[in-house]
Amino acid sequence: MKVLLAFDSFKGSLSSLDAGTIAAEAIREINPDAECDVIPLADGGEGTVEAVAYASKGELINLRTSGPLRESVNSPVALIPDRDGERTAVLESASICGLTMMPAGSLDPLAATSTGIGEVITELLDMGIRRFAVGLGGSAVNDGGMGMLAALGAEFLDAEGNRLNGSGGDMLKLASMSLAGLDERLSECRITIATDVDNPLCGELGATYIYGRQKGVTEELAAPLDQAMLLYGSLLEEALEELPSYQSRHVAKMQLQAASQSQSSSHSRTLLRDRPGAGAAGGLGFALMALGGEAASGADWMMSRAGFADRASGADWIVTGEGRSDRQTLHGKLPMRVAEAARQSGARCILMSGSLGDGITDLAPHFAGCFSIVKEPAKLEQCIEQAGPLLKLAVGETFRLIRSAEAARQS
8 A cells, every 4th residue: 555645734733744754653553564655745834944845855944034023033944956956945934924923912913024034035145046935824924025125125215205124014104115226136036936825915805804814904904004005016016117127027927928828918917916926925925026926836836846746656545634624725725736636646635634614515525535633622722732643543543444444345
């Protein structure tokens, strides 16, 4: 029996590598002859850096940078080899300006900033890196990437001409900007934006209204922040017009997209702020697009880097899971991507998550079985603390049943 273990992380308890390793141990205890292959995966959120470093046999380093409240933090970065001998640096917003990094009970969308992302990119540029993959998930910011751009040399001013460092609160004060001081080395870079979010920057489906509440945006703040985001987006796109190198790049990409998809000429003029993924990580997606970044499914990018298709070939079973599976899992989350890849490879896929929420009946047809590892009513803290033993028990019992069924079929 060949089994592929391809989990996302269980937020706050198990990394994807930990989950896969525990599941493999459980399977081998039931079937010592089982061939278990563990592939740590992520979709751009928490755990992406560690997972891609392991899966791609890359180097994991730590860089000192500014956290979401400008405090000094260590952030992991993966340097992974490319086929042409170059390296891609992988970083994630979750470990630089992430929600879990905010003090307990102290969410502050006006103070939170993406400055650390720009600082890390600058340090990597100094190291000679020109290829980046930025995982956007689990961020605490709603600053449109303003903090990141300021750290990279952009200038933001209020109505009195005072310089703004970049935060959700600074967006409310923004009157003008200039990209003239932007680090020139960015024009040499290739940036992949790894995200499972397809929201635009502004509006009812934008960053503030859809994701702001989980970052502390109140009902009273939502409208002024969204309006400020719209102004910021307009000013940034106008500033891009003054940078021929960037503007020519964007025009070429849009023309190529319009020609390849045979869509109307109006599509070629789609504003960056309206593009799918611009609203990811509080607008960081938009700012990275302004630097020439291209949005990609975080799960697909990660699976490609890990050689998932080749490793899934010949597998009998593929086991995947995450902290909580619900209706959102259907919309590009990693377990759904794994299930789709399993179907293409001819393997049967099992979903084994921390909990199952609304929409599980819609998920069920995509898996051979959907299971929660929780065995009895318990507080969330207890479930997180016992995630490892609970996962091992659930996987073990599932494969005990599989072994029994296969034995009965052969007799």
